[in-house]
Amino acid sequence: MSRTNTNSEIESLDVGHELPRREEGTADNRREHRDEKSVSEQSPSTESELSTLKKERDALLDRLARDFALEDALKSLLPTLDSFDWALQSPARDLQEFRSGVELIRKQLHDALGKLGITSIPAKGEQFDPSLHEAVETTNTTSSKDNQVAEELQRGYRLKDRLLRPAMVIVARNPKE
Numbered sequence: 001m002s003r004t005n006t007n008s009e010i011e012s013l014d015v016g017h018e019l020p021r022r023e024e025g026t027a028d029n030r031r032e033h034r035d036e037k038s039v040s041e042q043s044p045s046t047e048s049e050l051s052t053l054k055k056e057r058d059a060l061l062d063r064l065a066r067d068f069a070l071e072d073a074l075k076s077l078l079p080t081l082d083s084f085d086w087a088l089q090s091p092a093r094d095l096q097e098f099r100s101g102v103e104l105i106r107k108q109l110h111d112a113l114g115k116l117g118i119t120s121i122p123a124k125g126e127q128f129d130p131s132l133h134e135a136v137e138t139t140n141t142t143s144s145k146d147n148q149v150a151e152e153l154q155r156g157y158r159l160k161d162r163l164l165r166p167a168m169v170i171v172a173r174n175p176k177e
Contacts, residue, residue: 073116080109113157121156123149123167132156134166144172 083105087098110120121132128135128147136153144150149169156167 076112076115077109080105080112083108117160118157118164121158121163121167123152123156123169125149128169128171132163132166133169133171135171136168137170138173139170140175141172142174142176144174146172146174148172148174 087101087105090101123133126133126149127145128149133149133156139150141150148171149167150172151170152167153170154165154168157164
């Protein structure tokens with residue numbers, strides 16, 4: 001059977017001793033106070049180490065994120081590399097057949113880059129824009145408007161809104177204008 005104590009029984013119990021009280025001057029208390037000082041003195045170096053570890057963690061996470069992004073980009077380009085390998089291994093019957101194969105591979109690469117957000121910069125016939133075009137030469141002509149791109153030497157590209165490479169162009173100078 002279970003027995004429950006009544007309040008009067010509990011009150012009448014004589015414990016016979018009290019719990020020791022902590023006094024300010026006891027050796028244990030002084031030791032704890034000294035240990036607290038030791039921890040606070042170590043705190044700046046501990047905080048510095050923690051800060052360093054956080055920076056290292058953040059750098060590692062950034063590298064991993066870049067590696068995963070790069071991995072996806074490269075995976076999308078591998079079929080183009082495979083197509084080049086197949087083109088080089090297959091005997092071309094004539095030059096036109098080989099050219100058609102290379103054009104298909106170029107389109108495949110262009111499509112893969114487009115999926116990654118890379119687009120080409122229009123150049124020939126466009127008004128020269130120094131933020132998109134790099135003028136490597138000027139030519140005097142009456143067949144183009146002044147300051148118009150007469151010829152594209154190397155295509156320029158951007159990644160979404162960011163310029164990857166400006167188009168290298170020849171800019172027309174029209175003396176009549």
